[in-house]
Amino acid sequence: MMTDVSVPANPPFRLSMLIHDRRYRSLTFQVIVFILVMALFWWLINNTLQNLALLGKSFDFGFLFQRAGYDIPQTPIPYTADDTHLRAAVVGLLNTLIVAVLGCISATILGVIVGVARLSKNWLFARLMTVFVEIFRNMPLLLWILIVFAIFTEILPPPNAYRGEDPAWSMILFDNVALTNRYTSIPTLGMTNDPGSLDLGARITFNWATIAFVVALLGGWFARRAIRSRAQAVQDRTGDRPATWWKTLAVMVLPSLFLIWYFGLHLVPPSLQGFNFSGGLNVANGLVALWLALTLYTAAFIAEIVRAGILAVSRGQSEAAFALGLRPNRTMSLVILPQALRVIIPPLISQYLNLTKNSSLAIAVGYMDLRGTLGGTTLNQTGRELEAIVLMMLTYLALSLIISAGMNVFNASVKLKER
Amino acid sequence: MSDTHAQTVPFVRDTMLPAAPPPDRQAGAVRWLRENLFSGPVNTVLTILGALIVWFLFVTFWDWFAHSVWNASSLSECREIIAATWGEGARGACFAVIRERWNQYIFGFYPPDLYWRPTMTFGLLMVALAPVLFGASLLIRRVVLAVTAVVTLGAMIVLGVPAGWLAFTALVLGFGLYASERNIAWLLPFSVIYPLLGVWFLWGGTLWGPIFVLVAPVLGWLAWRLLAGRAPMLGAVAAGVVTVLFWLFLAGDAASDAQGLIPLAIEPVRSDRFGGFLLSLTIGVAGIALSLPLGIVLALARQSDMFLIKSLAVIFIEFIRGVPLIALLFVASLLLNYFLPPGTSFDIILRVIIMVTIFAAAYMAEVIRGGLAALPKGQYEAADALGLDYWKAQRLIVLPQALKISIPGIVSTFIGMFKDTTLVTFVGLYDPLKSMSDAVRANIAWKGIYWEPFIFVGAIFFLICFGMSRYSMYLERRLQRDHR
Numbered sequence: 001m002m003t004d005v006s007v008p009a010n011p012p013f014r015l016s017m018l019i020h021d022r023r024y025r026s027l028t029f030q031v032i033v034f035i036l037v038m039a040l041f042w043w044l045i046n047n048t049l050q051n052l053a054l055l056g057k058s059f060d061f062g063f064l065f066q067r068a069g070y071d072i073p074q075t076p077i078p079y080t081a082d083d084t085h086l087r088a089a090v091v092g093l094l095n096t097l098i099v100a101v102l103g104c105i106s107a108t109i110l111g112v113i114v115g116v117a118r119l120s121k122n123w124l125f126a127r128l129m130t131v132f133v134e135i136f137r138n139m140p141l142l143l144w145i146l147i148v149f150a151i152f153t154e155i156l157p158p159p160n161a162y163r164g165e166d167p168a169w170s171m172i173l174f175d176n177v178a179l180t181n182r183y184t185s186i187p188t189l190g191m192t193n194d195p196g197s198l199d200l201g202a203r204i205t206f207n208w209a210t211i212a213f214v215v216a217l218l219g220g221w222f223a224r225r226a227i228r229s230r231a232q233a234v235q236d237r238t239g240d241r242p243a244t245w246w247k248t249l250a251v252m253v254l255p256s257l258f259l260i261w262y263f264g265l266h267l268v269p270p271s272l273q274g275f276n277f278s279g280g281l282n283v284a285n286g287l288v289a290l291w292l293a294l295t296l297y298t299a300a301f302i303a304e305i306v307r308a309g310i311l312a313v314s315r316g317q318s319e320a321a322f323a324l325g326l327r328p329n330r331t332m333s334l335v336i337l338p339q340a341l342r343v344i345i346p347p348l349i350s351q352y353l354n355l356t357k358n359s360s361l362a363i364a365v366g367y368m369d370l371r372g373t374l375g376g377t378t379l380n381q382t383g384r385e386l387e388a389i390v391l392m393m394l395t396y397l398a399l400s401l402i403i404s405a406g407m408n409v410f411n412a413s414v415k416l417k418e419r
Numbered sequence: 420m421s422d423t424h425a426q427t428v429p430f431v432r433d434t435m436l437p438a439a440p441p442p443d444r445q446a447g448a449v450r451w452l453r454e455n456l457f458s459g460p461v462n463t464v465l466t467i468l469g470a471l472i473v474w475f476l477f478v479t480f481w482d483w484f485a486h487s488v489w490n491a492s493s494l495s496e497c498r499e500i501i502a503a504t505w506g507e508g509a510r511g512a513c514f515a516v517i518r519e520r521w522n523q524y525i526f527g528f529y530p531p532d533l534y535w536r537p538t539m540t541f542g543l544l545m546v547a548l549a550p551v552l553f554g555a556s557l558l559i560r561r562v563v564l565a566v567t568a569v570v571t572l573g574a575m576i577v578l579g580v581p582a583g584w585l586a587f588t589a590l591v592l593g594f595g596l597y598a599s600e601r602n603i604a605w606l607l608p609f610s611v612i613y614p615l616l617g618v619w620f621l622w623g624g625t626l627w628g629p630i631f632v633l634v635a636p637v638l639g640w641l642a643w644r645l646l647a648g649r650a651p652m653l654g655a656v657a658a659g660v661v662t663v664l665f666w667l668f669l670a671g672d673a674a675s676d677a678q679g680l681i682p683l684a685i686e687p688v689r690s691d692r693f694g695g696f697l698l699s700l701t702i703g704v705a706g707i708a709l710s711l712p713l714g715i716v717l718a719l720a721r722q723s724d725m726f727l728i729k730s731l732a733v734i735f736i737e738f739i740r741g742v743p744l745i746a747l748l749f750v751a752s753l754l755l756n757y758f759l760p761p762g763t764s765f766d767i768i769l770r771v772i773i774m775v776t777i778f779a780a781a782y783m784a785e786v787i788r789g790g791l792a793a794l795p796k797g798q799y800e801a802a803d804a805l806g807l808d809y810w811k812a813q814r815l816i817v818l819p820q821a822l823k824i825s826i827p828g829i830v831s832t833f834i835g836m837f838k839d840t841t842l843v844t845f846v847g848l849y850d851p852l853k854s855m856s857d858a859v860r861a862n863i864a865w866k867g868i869y870w871e872p873f874i875f876v877g878a879i880f881f882l883i884c885f886g887m888s889r890y891s892m893y894l895e896r897r898l899q900r901d902h903r
Contacts, residue, residue, distance in 0.1 A: 030727040037731065044758045051757045122462050123455035124469040138884035139877045140838040143852055150869045357743035363845055364853065371745060385753040393742045393750075400741035 048386070061391070063382045064089070070377050072368045074284050078203045085378045092373030093395060099287060099369065100356040103294040107355060108348075110295060111302025118307050129303070136300035141358055144297050149289035149365045156181045162272050176269045178277050184288045185270035185277040192264030209263045216255035223251035286367035290359065298355045302348065309344035310336070341414045349407040353400050360396075370395060486511030489518055493864035516868050517875045520859050524876065527694015527849050533623075533686060535580035537697050539588050540620040542571025544704065546595035547613035550606045552890075555897055560599045568592040614708065621701065623687040627674040634673075635665035690768045694849030696879060702768065703837040706775040710836065711829070713776065714783025715822075719813065721784060722791055732784070739781035744839055747774045752846035771843050779836040786832055790825030791817065823898050830891035834884045851876045 018028040052059060064086040071081050076094040079087055118129040136144065159180045161169045171178045178185040195208035227247050235241040259265070270280025313336050321331040362369040363376070370392060379388040443449055456466045486505050491497040497513035505511065517524070526534055545567040553560040571592065575585055591609070598605040615629035639662035646654035678684060693701065720732035739747070751770040756763075794817060802812035822829070844853040856872040859865050 026725050030725050033731070034727055047760050048757045050761050054761055117465075120462075120465065121455065121458060122465045122469070124473075125465045128469050128472060134885065135881070138834070138881045138888070140841045140852060140880055142841045142844075143873060143877050143880070146853060147870075147873055150873070154867075154869055353740075360743040360745045361842075363745065371743075375746065375749065386757055389746065389749055389754055393746050396743055396746060397738060397741035401737075 052386075057384075057386075059386060061387055063378075063384050063387070066382070068378065069381065072373065074287060074368065085374075085382070088378060089370065089374040089391070089395075092368055092370040095287075095367065095372075096356070096359055096362075096369040096399075099291055099294065099359045099362065099367070100352075102291050103298065103355050103359065104352050106291070106295040107298035107302055107351075110299035112306050114299060115303035115306030116310070118303060119310060133300045133303050136297050137304070141293065141297045142361060142364060144293040145290060145361055145364050148293045148296075149285065152179075152184075152285040152289050153181050158182070159272065159276050162277075171269075176267065176280075178270055178272075178280075180277070181285070183277075183282040183284050185280045185282050187267040187269045188279070188281045190266050190268040192266070193262065195263065209259070209265070212259055212263075213256065216259055217252075220252040220255055224248050227251065284367065286362065286365035289365050290362050290367050294355055294358060297358075298351055301351050301354075305344055305347045305351065306340075309340040312343045313339045338414065345407070345411045345414060349404055349411065352407065353403055356399060356403060357396065483510050483512050487514050488512070489514050491515035492519065494866065494868050495864075512871055512874075513868060514871050514875075516859065516865050516871050520865070523859065524695045524851050524855055524872070526697050527855065528692045529688060529694070529697060530686070530692065532579065533688065534578040535575045535584065536620050536623070536685075536688075538571060538574045538578060539580070539584065540617050541700065542567055542575075542588065543591055543613065543620075544617065546591060546606065547610040547617075549595060549599060550603045550610055554603055557599070560603065561596075564592070564596050564599055568596065619685075621688070621693075621697075622690070623685045625674055625678040625682075625684040627677040627683060628670070631670040631674045631677070632666065635662045635670060638662065638665055690766050693768060695851045695855050698768070698843065698848060699837070699840040699851060702772055702775055702840045702843065705772045706779055706836050706840075707833050709772070709776040710779035710783050710832075713780035714787055714829075714832075715818065717780055717784035718787035718791060721788055736781045736784050739778055740785070744775070744778050744842055745845055747778055748842060748846045750774065767846070767848065771846065771848065775836060775840065778839075779832055782832045782835070783829060786825045786828035787821060789828065790821035790823075793824050794821050826891055826895055826898070830887055830894075834887050837884060837887070838880065851879075 018024045048059075065084050067081075068083055068085045068088040069081050070088070072079055072088065072091055072095075074095060075091050076098060077087075077091060079091045114129050114132060118126055118133065120126050120129075156179050157169045159178070159182070161167060161180075162171065162178060169179075176187050191209060195212075197205040197207045198211065199205050227244050231242050231244045268279055270277040270282070273279070276282070317335055317339065318331055321335040326334065359369060360371045362372055366372075368376075374388055374395075375392040379385055382388070440446065444453060457463045482505075486501055486509055488497045488500050488511060491500060491513065492515070494513055494516070497511070497515055501509055501511035501513075522531065522534065526537060529537060545563060549560055549564060553563055568589075572585070572589060575588060580588075595606060595609075612633065615632055619626060619629045639658035642661045643654040643658035646657055717732050717736060720728050721736065723729050723732070748771060751774040752767065755770055759765075798816055798820060799812070802816040807815065841850045841852045844850040847854075849855050849858065852873075856869075856876070859872065860868060
């Protein structure tokens with residue numbers, strides 16, 4: 001039975017209620033913080049304006065469209081000293097992306113191998129991997145970059161050591177790669193049947209062959225998905241799963257093989273012409289050293305993540321899978337890996353982000369990444385610290401947000417579907 | 420069953436056999452080898468591969484280490500000694516550079532006759548840390564403090580310390596040992612004033628500066644006591660305002676006036692004289708001490724119900740985490756002067772410490788947020804049910820558990836930050852790794868020496884970082900309360 005509870009009438013509002021009444025207190029607090037933050041921003045902006053006025057500078061990004069006037073050794077898109085600072089910044093950004101993507105791929109591969117090997121029953125190998133992980137995790141990345149770079153510049157020979165009848169050094173990997181103290185010369189891809197390029201304007205071109213390969217790989221991937229889902233449907237209906245591996249292999253590999261044959265794709269190894277290697281691609285040692293050091297350092301962290309992920313799957317899971325009669329590789333792919341990935345992916349994302357941000361240590365080896373162009377030479381030449389650094393930070397921020405957004409989508413697809 | 424069986428078979432043993440030793444391959448080293456190294460074809464291949472790696476490393480580096488030279492005054496002299504001792508073409512390490520220049524790697528360009536001051540500072544740091552880090556175990560405390568005392572005093576005597584300061588250090592260390600035996604909490608007041616003392620020891624100048632910095636909170640406390648009876652909230656605000664105003668407007672003048680009346684100063688050392696591990700440790704220790712509280716505040720702000728506080732925390736954390744540390748260091752060295760009133764310029768080390776701190780604090784906040792999220796909801800609800808207010812609930816229930824969960828992450832953030840102190844080389848400070856090695860190589864005697872400094876500096880970094888990670892494992896074990 002409901003009784004009429006006499007609700008006390010709202011007491012008249014008093015100023016002290018702003019602090020003592022829980023209904024108002026958080027509001028009061030937020031208003032105070034808002035005012036303080038606004039005051040802080042006003043103070044900072046006011047100071048900046050005063051300082052800019054004192055120095056006779058303005059805050060505008062017009063310098064981006066002026067002539068850069070400096071050379072960049074390694075340019076993924078065509079660039080000359082006559083181009084604008086903006087194009088130089090884009091070249092820098094692309095260089096950052098190149099080393100970040102290469103680093104993420106190789107660090108993941110190495111990290112997974114080391115992480116699994118650390119769990120191996122082999123005493124010697126597991127210890128070796130532990131030593132690797134502890135050594136690389138507990139020393140600064142800068143040290144590894146400097147050491148790898150010093151190995152390249154101090155121990156490797158100048159290109160002319162490869163000259164003569166009986167050279168002091170010889171090329172490695174079946175005469176395809178030449179290591180020198182200035183650059184690493186690797187083969188390029190040549191085509192006997194060049195289809196020409198797609199011009200995107202602004203002197204950015206894509207070879208049609210590249211586009212064909214991308215389309216072929218994407219098509220292969222979708223075909224593989226279709227094949228697998230059909231196999232699943234057959235399995236659901238009849239209980240027997242048709243063999244798919246040869247179909248998958250065919251759709252993934254055959255189109256590429258056909259394209260290789262069609263375009264006449266082949267490796268063009270570098271060869272010594274005069275004092276330098278030409279024909280191949282001479283990759284500056286800054287990039288190679290940075291990539292190697294980032295790979296080794298990040299791999300040590302990824303190894304620990306992988307190890308923790310695999311250990312997080314309880315033994316009962318694999319025992320249950322064996323009890324159901326699953327073979328070891330099916331156990332791995334159907335039971336252990338999906339569960340381990342859930343633990344592995346989130347910290348892996350932050351390692352990729354770390355690697356991307358750490359690539360700004362390119363400053364130590366003279367590799368012209370975003371910091372080297374926009375935050376380095378451009379900044380020094382134009383004297384626009386404020387604009388250059390703000391733009392650089394915002395670019396890195398955008399990059400980080402894009403990577404983490406992309407990886408979060410992937411994470412959502414592997415994580416436990418809770419109902 | 421066995422009865423019927425016994426009648427149908429001709430022989431049944433009725434005495435126990437004596438226990439026989441296991442077969443050779445099932446015992447001792449052979450069994451261990453079979454189980455751990457050669458249990459199958461894959462394992463055998465891995466063992467051979469591992470042995471090959473070890474052998475390769477040994478062959479590559481052994482003679483280089485074995486032929487090291489510790490006594491020489493230049494790289495060319497090193498090479499001559501190696502050639503004379505081990506024959507022409509022999510390789511060898513030239514650790515003589517460490518012997519000659521160790522002081523630069525450790526102290527940078529700090530005045531050599533004052534080397535005892537940083538030594539004393541970091542020796543006393545261990546005393547200040549003892550109640551915080553080693554509060555629980557008497558044995559560990561005893562060992563750490565005794566080793567610190569011996570090493571610090573020994574090093575200070577070798578480095579030529581004035582007798583008065585030696586006595587002071589011995590007194591503090593002795594008190595630390597005594598307090599550690601009796602009641603470690605006696606050291607807490609020392610831990611509180613240590614940051615100011617440490618800054619004074621390192622940078623020198625007048626003692627009145629730190630004294631007046633300490634006076635401000637005392638005045639604030641007085642203001643709070645006066646008003647607390649009538650209006651507690653007003654009292655708290657007044658205490659804060661008094662403290663900040665005193666720091667901003669009075670402390671500096673008061674210190675210089677007092678210095679004029681009663682001089683109490685030691686030789687000042689400018690920031691550009693700092694370098695090597697002194698610089699790394701100064702930035703690292705300051706960053707660690709400041710980033711933990713800031714990280715906790717940020718994590719709590721991000722978990723807050725208040726929309727504005729939460730969004731500010733999210734923006735701050737994501738911005739800092741999305742930007743490389745180098746960019747922030749450039750902000751510290753190039754842009755900070757834009758953001759401050761015209762004409763202000765303050766110490767570059769302080770600027771770097773601020774940037775490193777907020778960088779580490781953003782990561783710390785995410786680690787602690789993980790700990791807060793991992794805490795069962797029941798804990799929060801229990802705190803509410805007990806009628807605790809927000810701060811009491813956080814202080815007594817939530818944070819102790821959340822911080823315990825996040826210890827591994829917190830320590831690895833510390834380790835990462837300490838490693839990142841090497842990046843100060845890019846804003847013109849003399850870190851031990853790059854700038855100091857470049858400075859050493861700039862001398863014609865040591866031109867071209869790379870590996871020995873890398874090994875020396877790397878080994879010290881390894882010891883410190885590895886030590887920190889082992890300490891975090893010890894702490895985790897110590898704080899473990901569940902039984903698994």
